Amino acid sequence: MAEEEPIIKVRGLVKAFGDHVVHDGVDLDVRRGEIIGIVGGSGTGKSVLLHQIVGLLKPDAGRIEVFGESVRDTSDEEYRRLRRRWGVMFQDGALFSSLTVRQNVEAPMREQMNLPDDLRETLAGIKVRMVGLPENAHDKYPSDLSGGMRKRAGLARAISLDPEIVFLDEPTAGLDPIGAADFDTLIRELQSALGLTVFMVTHDLDSLHAICDRIAVLADKKVLAVGTMAEMLEIDHPWVREYFHGPRARAAQGKPRPDEVD
Numbered sequence: 001m002a003e004e005e006p007i008i009k010v011r012g013l014v015k016a017f018g019d020h021v022v023h024d025g026v027d028l029d030v031r032r033g034e035i036i037g038i039v040g041g042s043g044t045g046k047s048v049l050l051h052q053i054v055g056l057l058k059p060d061a062g063r064i065e066v067f068g069e070s071v072r073d074t075s076d077e078e079y080r081r082l083r084r085r086w087g088v089m090f091q092d093g094a095l096f097s098s099l100t101v102r103q104n105v106e107a108p109m110r111e112q113m114n115l116p117d118d119l120r121e122t123l124a125g126i127k128v129r130m131v132g133l134p135e136n137a138h139d140k141y142p143s144d145l146s147g148g149m150r151k152r153a154g155l156a157r158a159i160s161l162d163p164e165i166v167f168l169d170e171p172t173a174g175l176d177p178i179g180a181a182d183f184d185t186l187i188r189e190l191q192s193a194l195g196l197t198v199f200m201v202t203h204d205l206d207s208l209h210a211i212c213d214r215i216a217v218l219a220d221k222k223v224l225a226v227g228t229m230a231e232m233l234e235i236d237h238p239w240v241r242e243y244f245h246g247p248r249a250r251a252a253q254g255k256p257r258p259d260e261v262d
């Protein structure tokens with residue numbers, strides 16, 4: 001059987017800021033329904049790659065297709081249609097501080113859908129419940145929430161339009177290990193329940209072990225390798241070796257995956 005077209009296809013991506021070249025020939029395929037973790041040293045351009053894929057930054061050269069369509073060479077109307085099919089959770093949650101959690105989740109719906117107020121509120125409430133936030137959090141402002149709850153609110157907003165792809169920029173950064181593990185479990189559960197594809201920039205080795213189907217390594221301005229954790233352990237490259245074989249990696253290897261826990 002022919003292999004399914006990748007849901008995200010990046011070819012020959014080049015991106016520089018002034019004379020600082022961040023990407024020089026990045027290629028990447030993301031498969032529908034997978035959780036792919038994007039790793040790499042600090043400043044290797046993981047967030048810049050995410051921002052280019054979702055059309056917030058313009059590449060200098062190369063091509064990016066999502067759902068088989070170019071993100072760049074397209075009309076505003078077509079880009080808006082594409083954008084409705086993915087959700088993004090930025091590094092700090094990027095919630096509107098003047099809106100409550102539910103209003104934050106309603107914001108993309110207001111922008112993109114023409115719904116009666118009560119239906120929109122009900123739908124937003126469902127999303128907030130789906131990410132495990134308690135009833136009393138719905139009408140709170142972001143500043144009244146813990147870091148973990150803010151992340152959940154950011155995730156609720158990312159899924160507000162029933163996307164096919166969710167982009168997560170360091171979702172577990174800043175969480176304590178238990179909070180991070182809970183968040184990993186939530187991502188896996190939502191991915192499986194909603195059939196999502198998850199593109200996740202992360203530094204978190206526990207997340208890579210626990211929930212990622214494949215890992216892509218950014219190094220030397222390119223995607224150096226893509227594969228399973230077992231495949232990463234075989235790669236002979238200084239950064240990859242240090243990252244995947246270091247003491248933190250050994251600690252992460254000993255932990256069970258969420259689907260292995262009763």
Ligand SMILES: Nc1ncnc2c1ncn2[C@@H]1O[C@H](COP(=O)(O)OP(=O)(O)OP(=O)(O)O)[C@@H](O)[C@H]1O
Pocket residue numbers: 017022040041042043044045046047048049
């Ligand atoms: N708008 C911008 N203008 C100039 N330089 C930028 C801009 N955005 C990113 N950069 C630079 O591009 C490089 C890659 O940034 P990026 O944030 O993608 O790294 P990263 O791999 O996500 O790093 P980290 O793991 O530290 O978050 C960095 O050197 C950063 O300073």
